[in-house]
Amino acid sequence: MATATSHQSVVSFASLRSSPSSTISQCGFKIDSSLSFTSKKTNFCKIKAITSSVSYDNTLLSPSKTIPDNSQKKSNEAALILIRHGESLWNEKNLFTGCVDVPLTEKGVEEAIEAGKRISNIPVDVIFTSSLIRAQMTAMLAMIQHRRKKVPIILHDESEQAKTWSQVFSDETKNQSIPVIPAWQLNERMYGELQGLNKQETAERYGKEQVHEWRRSYDIPPPKGESLEMCAERAVAYFQDNIEPKLAAGKNVMIAAHGNSLRSIIMYLDKLTCQEVISLELSTGIPLLYIFKEGKFMKRGSPVGPTEAGVYAYTKRLAQYRQKLEDDSEVLCA
């Protein structure tokens, strides 16, 4: 089996069972129908909920107790956008990165801006990122492209003082902000003793198959690192405890994270088996859209651009949101 690169230009969603053709779909996915899958159940039942959850709302941007908690607002659907960070300096050098905190390349910056353009008409109420700079840069660069022009603000909870010192005292300013919640649980899989090694040289030294197992198998960890299963135990538990409740409350969520932390979350959303997840590759800087409705996640594809009609054809709510953005900009231009 060929070693997958971190820069593949195609997102191969092995689980997209409802669309069997091997073409670029209307949603912007390439679906690889050459793969066949068994009906083996995913063993995600192993994932235990982590109870030490942190929950933020827009209200945390302001100390006022009188501001209503909008997280309780009723809605029957919410958008979920997943973005793998843009190309990092170590992606460019083909080095195993894992939890090493490396920034984006110039190309990565451009990818993040392009991703932002693609989702610029999709509502975002709260952003979750890993604690690593490449995911945070991606989230920020993407959000500055958003037509709503809200300001993404990182919430700091590392100490009581950090929380107190970053309070916002204007309701209006708070309403024009989007909370950005960093969570180490969304960090890239810890690559152990491979971190900093060149991927090609490692494959030459240990063999392509061994390195492919370390990189893509579900339960085989790299030396002293995390397997995808171990990464899922923290990333999916965090998603269930902190992100799903937001979606259930009608909040539109964006997650900027990493190849493997997002693979584990997609495995959960798409109910992929341990075999299926091996073929799941995420490109850098490509946003993926899901709709959460009645407790279920529906994959909607990757928004191709601000004028891409397909994305909006899927839900009335997204179409209405875009129409409102159009109306507002017409009023501003008049």
Ligand SMILES: O=C(O)[C@@H](CO)OP(=O)(O)O
């Ligand atoms: O190096 C890493 O941390 C990851 C993501 O870039 O690489 P891989 O494609 O091997 O999972």
